[in-house]
């Protein structure tokens with residue numbers, strides 16, 4: 001069924017009134033979404049974005065330019081509608097849902113923010129596991145259930161975003177532990193730290209990753225991940241059960257994708273990599289996933305912003321498949 005649907009989708013795209021292959025990556029996007037939805041007429045009209053927020057114990061090592069309270073302050077900003085992701089979601093008609101996965105201030109509550117706190121942030125991964133396996137499963141389940149609800153609400157496109165000061169260190173550690181990439185290459189500026197702090201991040205990551213030898217992907221996620229990263233992995237793993245297309249954002253969301261693909265190989269056929277992050281090791285992450293980013297806007301923000309910006313292109317790719325005339329329809333001579 002799949003092979004012939006792939007051929008039918010390819011034929012439909014090839015018969016559109018354009019030179020063969022001339023819509024480049026958009027043609028691949030249309031084909032992929034057709035296969036995900038098992039349809040020659042898929043839909044990308046209803047997009048839902050999730051932002052998962054969580055704190056990271058590794059901030060004690062001084063790995064970020066910003067203080068840890070910024071995670072909580074940004075959750076308040078998202079709830080008030082003032083962050084970059086709020087603006088891009090409003091501009092592009094994307095429904096945004098917010099999740100507190102576990103921040104230091106355990107009393108904090110905001111209207112419109114799902115309170116799914118696993119703990120008061122992770123433990124410092126340099127000195128021991130960031131979380132227990134039970135906490136990791138709990139965070140994965142939040143993501144899985146969020147994806148299930150979105151599918152039941154009729155969303156076809158899911159955007160995963162995150163907020164968590166210190167989480168580029170967790171993402172670098174996942175990359176290094178899962179692929180064997182050396183910690184220096186895996187670490188970068190994140191919010192904008194200089195060479196001295198990047199060297200410190202690399203040492204912290206090397207220390208944490210030294211505990212990961214011989215562990216499974218799920219165990220590595222608990223050792224060096226974050227609650228928001230686990231929640232994103234849960235969404236990613238659930239996608240294939242509901243014909244959902246997940247638009248993966250930058251460095252941190254891609255780390256969730258990497259660990260999810262190692263946990264359940266071949267999950268990635270339901271994912272699209274929205275953009276190439278300016279975080280240097282993102283290219284290594286995409287390479288490990290054998291993936292290519294749709295666009296490159298030199299973003300290094302996270303939150304899901306690259307995916308919110310790429311969403312109109314995804315909609316256009318699907319509209320091309322559904323609405324564009326064929327050579328026969330339009331009476332245009334083919335080559």
Ligand SMILES: Cc1cc2ncn([C@H]3O[C@H](COP(=O)(O)O)[C@@H](O)[C@H]3O)c2cc1C
Pocket residue numbers: 063064065066070074162163164165166167168169189190191192301302303
């Ligand atoms: C105001 C502000 C808004 C953000 N929105 C996303 N991030 C991004 O930066 C953080 C990761 O970088 P690092 O590992 O260097 O701390 C994450 O919260 C990520 O989402 C932000 C960071 C800041 C400061």
Ligand SMILES: O=C(O)c1cccnc1
Pocket residue numbers: 168189190191249250251252253277278279299300301302303
């Ligand atoms: O690409 C990202 O997701 C990213 C890069 C730097 C800082 N925060 C997020």
